[in-house]
Amino acid sequence: MNTKILVAVLILFLAIPSAARSQFAFSNEIGVIAGPLLFQSDFGLRNNYDTNINNQGLGIGLVHYFNFAYRADCNCYTRDRYFNDHFKLRSEADLHYTNLTHEGYESQKDSPEGQDLRDHKGSSLVFELGMQLEYFPLSIRDFQAGAFKIAPYISLGAHFVSFKPEYSSVQDVPGASPEDIYFDRFLIGDGGELGGISDAAGTTWALTGSVGIRYKLTILSDINLELKYHKYHSNWVDGLNPDPEFYPPNKYDDSIVWLTIGYIYYLNF
Template sequence: MNTKILVAVLTLCLTTPFTGKAQLTFSNEVGVIAGPLLFQSDFGLRYDTDTNLNNQAWGIGIVHYFNFSYRADCNCYTRDRYFNDHFKLRSEADLHYTPLTHEGKESEKDTPEGRDLRDHKGSSLVFELGMQLEYFPLSLRDFQAGAYKIAPYISLGAHFVSFKPNHSSVQDIPGATPQDIYFDPFLIGDGGDLGGISSNAGTTWALTGSIGIRYKLTILSDLNLEFRYHKYHSDWVDGLNPDPEFYSPNKYDDSIVWLNIGYIYYLNF
């Protein structure tokens, strides 16, 4: 998907509801989220425990919600329709930075190849901007009125993604060639400054999905607990994308799994 088109669509979705303030049929919520995430990439073995434990970081985000069950212009509930009472539109900006290392049985071998893997370090700084549509099986009106404390939900959306990877090795000394420093199959590929290894910034998009719960703190505030999955439409987010013909484990695009907790505040406009 062309990223310029995606940005234009997201901008239109964010600005259209404000074009006619007299006809606002929603209210606004804002909040912050933060929590640990696991970066699933070509560093290490995807389903290896050590890989999952070591290639992790923290992400933070700022979120905004359109609440269709309550009207800001009259401080009253909207028309009692199913969509208004069960859906919220969420926009957000996220930032996360992950240091990456090679883990698993291949990197643990006492061989030149194992040493090359162990000495190869990476990182990825990622900024995301996007929207999700959240579905609440229980009534949002009842939740806001305090009929129950917990409201579960699921969501699906898309993000524009800007990323900046980096790579290094302790073997990178004056006079050494890339073949001396890095695991040779990683050097075969297109797009990186070292074949399948890259420190080039780039953009892509991500499909996002989540399950979560809201916990009612006060009439105007909630706690939010959420488990999320971001599937990137690129294998360069981590800066490593060797040719799968020469490195068969390279089968998947990059992704993250993110557990976050947030604080949401209901605005009076």
């Protein structure tokens, strides 16, 4: 992980509360989220059923919210402004892990190339730290007061990402060359230990977006269900990035689709 970048992000997180408090009064919420994810990468084929089913991972996250509709310092509502009543600022730290396999018709071929694909396994461990702005079409105050049980929302944000991929093959035995082990077109690339294959750790950024709903459990707690999309600004998160001139399916950067369920608690400060 790039230490300087991480320190800068942490300093920003520490500075935001005092900066926000000088402009807005707010209260705090904390929570935990977890759920399965689909890793969309160069393992398998995009929009392929077998790829989506088999390349599943699991993630967990810690979340914090600035709630601008309620003032913790006086246990009262803030000034009735549209922003205060419809937006929350969310910070988040996520960790997710996915095992990756090649799926689709190319890997199902009864040929040496098909066997190379079937034997090639991968994985990716990803840590993310970032913020996003959530928009609630319905009144946050009314929801918090119990006027209705369900509050939908959408969000948009950005994350700093640190990743560590791994790769392996059952054909990797003493004396075997990479050309003997892996799909030949994966060995043509720039920056990987084996051309387009790498297990090097790295950092990047992600654009995040989500749609979700909150369900009012008690006065001070909610359950939320959320579908998240993270678009990484790197094609190395999965450890596979062959030259698209020789491997045309490599058109896109890596991304995940993540379904989470979470528990949110309202703090009295």
